[in-house]
Amino acid sequence: MLKLITVVCLLFISFQNETQASEKVIYGVDGRSEVYSANRKWKVLAESTAALIALDRLEYDSSKGVYRIAENAQTTMGENLNLCQDVRFREQVHISTCSGFLVEKDILLTAGHCATGEMADICSSGKYAWVFGYQATQFLNTRNIEVSKENVVLCKKVLKATMNRTIDFAAIKLEKKLNKRPLKINKSKKISERSSLVVIGTPWGLPTKVTRGGRIMRNKDKYFFTAALDTFQGNSGSAVFNEKSGEVEGILVRGKTDALMDEREYCRRVNHCDNNGNNCDYRGGFQVGEDVMRMPFVYKQIASEL
Numbered sequence: 001m002l003k004l005i006t007v008v009c010l011l012f013i014s015f016q017n018e019t020q021a022s023e024k025v026i027y028g029v030d031g032r033s034e035v036y037s038a039n040r041k042w043k044v045l046a047e048s049t050a051a052l053i054a055l056d057r058l059e060y061d062s063s064k065g066v067y068r069i070a071e072n073a074q075t076t077m078g079e080n081l082n083l084c085q086d087v088r089f090r091e092q093v094h095i096s097t098c099s100g101f102l103v104e105k106d107i108l109l110t111a112g113h114c115a116t117g118e119m120a121d122i123c124s125s126g127k128y129a130w131v132f133g134y135q136a137t138q139f140l141n142t143r144n145i146e147v148s149k150e151n152v153v154l155c156k157k158v159l160k161a162t163m164n165r166t167i168d169f170a171a172i173k174l175e176k177k178l179n180k181r182p183l184k185i186n187k188s189k190k191i192s193e194r195s196s197l198v199v200i201g202t203p204w205g206l207p208t209k210v211t212r213g214g215r216i217m218r219n220k221d222k223y224f225f226t227a228a229l230d231t232f233q234g235n236s237g238s239a240v241f242n243e244k245s246g247e248v249e250g251i252l253v254r255g256k257t258d259a260l261m262d263e264r265e266y267c268r269r270v271n272h273c274d275n276n277g278n279n280c281d282y283r284g285g286f287q288v289g290e291d292v293m294r295m296p297f298v299y300k301q302i303a304s305e306l
Contacts, residue, residue, distance in 0.1 A: 099201030110237030112163035201238025
């Protein structure tokens with residue numbers, strides 16, 4: 001998501017400067033939960049979502065045919081980002097750069113800034129893989145996550161990628177077809193302002209989270225809508241679902257600054273806002289909420305590739 005250049009986010013920029021993603025924020029009560037604790041509907045849909053991870057953060061165990069988190073990548077989010085003790089998930093590892101989701105067995109959608117600029121070599125460099133099943137099995141013991149070889153997939157080429165102040169999406173061709181069900185997408189209808197939203201992705205690079213409780217804030221722009229979603233850097237490219245239909249309504253691409261320095265404790269805290277995006281702990285920036293590229297618009301741009 002597009003970086004908001006503020007003093008409070010300078011520490012975070014140094015964490016993963018591979019993308020131009022911006023941080024996000026918590027609206028009301030934090031709606032994030034582990035995939036294993038979600039209901040069956042979201043567990044199934046999460047199987048078709050992926051995390052973009054640099055291969056040097058993974059190591060392969062040939063005896064078991066699984067990838068694990070490399071020893072040099074096992075420091076926690078709290079340690080790396082200087083987070084305060086009360087920040088949720090601070091004890092978990094965080095190795096993902098972006099999120100994505102399948103729309104065909106070998107085509108994945110993500111944010112445009114995850115495949116342009118400094119990330120334009122996402123496929124050609126061979127340095128990154130799309131990892132399915134990057135999920136916690138226990139809340140704290142995330143260093144022991146194992147992912148089967150079949151779920152670690154290189155990309156073949158970037159089919160289409162656009163990134164500017166308004167439009168931000170990319171379609172990626174994977175190196176093979178996967179034995180997974182592509183997600184259903186909204187191809188034509190404008191989302192209702194009354195819709196409840198769910199996001200599946202990797203906030204701050206953490207193991208995949210299902211985030212419920214999202215709602216529409218603004219719905220007038222032609223290319224994107226704005227919503228109250230508890231999302232962070234690393235959620236860039238996440239699928240944003242209509243909670244009722246289970247269809248993907250859009251791609252998460254940018255949002256409000258989500259962390260600020262606690263000068264008394266000298267650690268960073270998550271920026272909290274109310275459900276309307278007001279009364280935030282951090283008052284700067286111009287973002288009203290989290291911007292989501294509309295799926296009907298994206299579909300028209302990539303239909304010839306599907």
